[in-house]
Amino acid sequence: MYEQKGRDDSPFQRTSSDEGDVETVGNLHRSLNNRQVQWIAIGGSIGTALFVSIAWGLTAGGPGSLFIAFLFYSCVIGSINSGIAEMTVFMPVSGSFLRYAGVWVDEAFGFMAGWNFFLYEAILIPFEISALCLVLQFWRDDIPVWAVCLGCIFLYGLINAFAVGWYGEAEFWLSSGKVILILILFSFTFITMVGGNPKHDAYGFRYWKTPGAFAESVTTGSLGKFEGFLGSLWVAAWTICGPEYIAMISAEAVYPRVTIKQAFKTVYWRFGFFFILGALCVGILVPYNDKTLLNVLDTQGTSTGAASPYIIAMQNLGVGGLPHLVNALLVTSIFSAGNTYCYMATRSLYSLSLQGQAPKILRRTSKSGIPWLCFAITMIFPFLSFLQVSANSAQAIKWLINLVTASQVLNYVIMGTTYLFFFRALKAQGIDRRTLPYRGWCQPYVNIFGLIFVSIIVVVQGYSVFLPGNWDVGNFFTYYTMIFVCMLLFGFWKIFKKTKFVRPEEADLVWEKPAIDAYEAGIDPPLGLWEDIWVSTLEVLRIRKRKSVNQV
Numbered sequence: 283m284y285e286q287k288g289r290d291d292s293p294f295q296r297t298s299s300d301e302g303d304v305e306t307v308g309n310l311h312r313s314l315n316n317r318q319v320q321w322i323a324i325g326g327s328i329g330t331a332l333f334v335s336i337a338w339g340l341t342a343g344g345p346g347s348l349f350i351a352f353l354f355y356s357c358v359i360g361s362i363n364s365g366i367a368e369m370t371v372f373m374p375v376s377g378s379f380l381r382y383a384g385v386w387v388d389e390a391f392g393f394m395a396g397w398n399f400f401l402y403e404a405i406l407i408p409f410e411i412s413a414l415c416l417v418l419q420f421w422r423d424d425i426p427v428w429a430v431c432l433g434c435i436f437l438y439g440l441i442n443a444f445a446v447g448w449y450g451e452a453e454f455w456l457s458s459g460k461v462i463l464i465l466i467l468f469s470f471t472f473i474t475m476v477g478g479n480p481k482h483d484a485y486g487f488r489y490w491k492t493p494g495a496f497a498e499s500v501t502t503g504s505l506g507k508f509e510g511f512l513g514s515l516w517v518a519a520w521t522i523c524g525p526e527y528i529a530m531i532s533a534e535a536v537y538p539r540v541t542i543k544q545a546f547k548t549v550y551w552r553f554g555f556f557f558i559l560g561a562l563c564v565g566i567l568v569p570y571n572d573k574t575l576l577n578v579l580d581t582q583g584t585s586t587g588a589a590s591p592y593i594i595a596m597q598n599l600g601v602g603g604l605p606h607l608v609n610a611l612l613v614t615s616i617f618s619a620g621n622t623y624c625y626m627a628t629r630s631l632y633s634l635s636l637q638g639q640a641p642k643i644l645r646r647t648s649k650s651g652i653p654w655l656c657f658a659i660t661m662i663f664p665f666l667s668f669l670q671v672s673a674n675s676a677q678a679i680k681w682l683i684n685l686v687t688a689s690q691v692l693n694y695v696i697m698g699t700t701y702l703f704f705f706r707a708l709k710a711q712g713i714d715r716r717t718l719p720y721r722g723w724c725q726p727y728v729n730i731f732g733l734i735f736v737s738i739i740v741v742v743q744g745y746s747v748f749l750p751g752n753w754d755v756g757n758f759f760t761y762y763t764m765i766f767v768c769m770l771l772f773g774f775w776k777i778f779k780k781t782k783f784v785r786p787e788e789a790d791l792v793w794e795k796p797a798i799d800a801y802e803a804g805i806d807p808p809l810g811l812w813e814d815i816w817v818s819t820l821e822v823l824r825i826r827k828r829k830s831v832n833q834v
Contacts, residue, residue: 311446311651312801314535316544316808318450322531322622323545324552325457327524328464329619330413332560333612334590336521337575342513345565346495351514352561355522356553361732362694363525364722365701367546371539371720374532375794377633379697384637385790387703388783393775394768395696396634399526402689403627404663407438410620411667417616420593420609431667434617438624439661445650446534449625456618463611464556467592470604471563480600489569497570500746509746516743519691522557524549526693530626534651537808538798539719546720567595574598624660631656639775688764691740698733702726703784710786740765 314322339348370378380399384392411434415427441452477484498506499513528545535541568575568591575594590612596605632653635644648654705726708715715721722728744761746752775781 312534312536312538313445313447313651314450314531314541316537316541318447318454319528319531319535319541319545320548321454321457322450323524323528323548325453325460325618326527326622327522327549327552328457328460328556328615329521329523330410330612330616331517331521332556333463333467333592333615334413336517336561336564337579337591339514339517339521339561340564340568340570340591341576341579342497342499342517343507343510344493344495344497344514344570345490345562347497347507347511347514348517348561348565349558351511351518352522352558355515355518356557358732358735359522359525359694360550360553361728362697362736363546363549365704365725365729365732366525366529366697367543367549368715368718368720368722368725369701369704370529370532371543371546372718373793373795374535374538374542374798376533376636377630378529378532379526379693379700380630380633381637382704383696383700384639385793386707386784387700388776389637389639389779389781390772390776391696391699392637393634393639394771395693395700396630396637396639397771398689398692398696398764398768400627400630400634402686402693403623403630404660405666405686406623407620407627407660407664408666408669410616410623411435411664412670414613414616414620415667415670417609417612421606427670428668431664431670434620434667435661435664437617438621438664441621442624442628442657443652443654444648445652449621452621453618456614456621459611459614460618463608463615464560466604466608466611468559468563470592470596470601471566474595474599474601475566483599487566489567490565493569493571495565500749500752512742512745515739518557518561519739519743520687522553523690524552525697527622527626530629533629537802537805539802540808543720564591567591568598572598620664624657624664627660627663628653628657631659685760685763688740688743688761691736691743692764692768694736695733695740698729698736701729702733703786703789705729707784707786707789707791711789711791713791 336348339351343351366379369382373382375381377396380396381392383395411431414434415425415430418425418430441448473479475484475486496507497510499510500506501509525546528542528549532538532542572594574597575591578594590608593605593608596608631640631644634640635642635653635656644653644655644659646653646655715725744758747754747758747761
């Protein structure tokens with residue numbers, strides 16, 4: 283059924299490090315256990331946008347449009363998730379979909395995918411640091427910006443430079459903070475809407491009636507409300523993510539085909555609970571024409587805690603104390619997002635080097651399995667956050683972020699396209715999908731549905747620029763630069779290397795599969811999620827008790 287295509291170098295070996303005997307893939311270490319994988323899967327999809335930037339979607343389209351947009355886009359990305367899950371669980375290699383694109387589609391396609399993802403993740407690091415600086419201003423505005431920037435860079439370096447287990451452990455606890463924050467905000471919404479607030483005002487769905495569920499944008503009437511929905515949809519496209527982060531950690535999971543499979547399966551309920559319910563709560567708490575919200579968005583942007591619809595609702599209802607707790611947890615959420623971007627950018631650059639699409643010297647790793655040269659290059663980008671020390675230079679960071687916004691949606695276009703080639707190769711080589719360790723449902727039709735809509739979103743996201751009287755060169759390039767960059771990357775590698783699209787019967791579906799199969803056959807099955815959490819908690823308590831006894 284599977285036939286080797288000429289790759290006889292096993293990427294797996296057993297090494298000794300400070301973590302003990304660990305299995306390696308390439309030179310990366312499989313050190314992420316079940317609880318870390320599941321919590322990274324949860325936390326990786328929750329960032330600043332869900333708590334703060336979502337305000338733009340509310341003001342653009344109103345609560346009804348916001349809810350429908352988040353519901354629709356969750357279905358779209360859920361469709362893409364079904365395909366990327368099938369590929370990743372089948373072949374959990376370093377770089378995941380970035381390398382699938384090169385091996386199963388075209389080397390030029392993989393080159394484009396890898397550099398697009400690296401630039402997207404790397405440039406988001408200074409954005410999150412800048413957001414953290416502004417959120418801290420909720421308490422006082424004389425905090426030195428340079429000190430916050432330097433502190434974040436130091437902590438990101440400390441967490442990511444030594445061992446992947448450090449990153450996994452940090453994200454486990456930081457993601458726990460995100461989950462606690464979400465539970466607090468959802469509970470606050472329900473309790474206050476039924477009258478449990480200082481004003482004893484059972485406001486319910488009042489703001490869906492007045493000023494209304496759908497806001498007009500750009501124009502008026504039904505067309506204006508549809509354009510308002512599109513504005514909410516763009517915010518949903520920026521906010522909703524997750525499958526790419528699960529895929530990228532697959533090569534460093536101790537039990538890849540078990541834990542990664544479980545993580546992908548949780549994407550659907552996470553979309554429903556975190557994103558769709560989150561959009562519903564925001565629409566309940568604050569009217570889309572709230573003066574405070576509009577003033578904050580006009581003067582400060584969406585990267586300050588004061589712009590969070592939740593905090594504005596608390597202030598409107600006269601709730602004291604809770605805004606400070608929410609802002610504190612928001613700080614941990616933003617820090618966690620930047621930490622994840624450091625990890626993802628490093629691994630994407632490493633995968634490019636493995637494919638020969640970045641200098642081979644970047645393949646070097648430390649004894650603990652960290653691609654230290656890739657990490658060093660990635661850590662140059664956080665220093666862009668120092669630009670905000672100058673008020674005028676801060677615009678440069680916002681410009682960079684606007685330039686790469688389309689990159690996130692392009693990632694899903696790449697995933698969807700790659701899956702179609704993978705599906706075609708399976709069929710051409712006579713491989714029954716029922717033999718795969720994970721099989722997406724209703725394929726390839728579900729994937730095609732998702733691919734069509736993410737492609738449409740990439741193309742029409744900047745439609746407002748083409749409306750009469752709205753043409754602006756700067757806005758045009760803000761929306762479409764990354765599309766042109768990806769086209770140039772693809773064309774450059776296509777011409778430079780004279781690559782060809784991979785024929786389905788020649789696609790390498792063996793690749794690292796024998797080594798992965800042998801590795802998994804030689805390890806014990808993982809602990810269940812809650813059992814893993816319980817055992818880890820007991821271990822921490824034992825260590826603390828042992829230290830206390832030694833001190834006495």
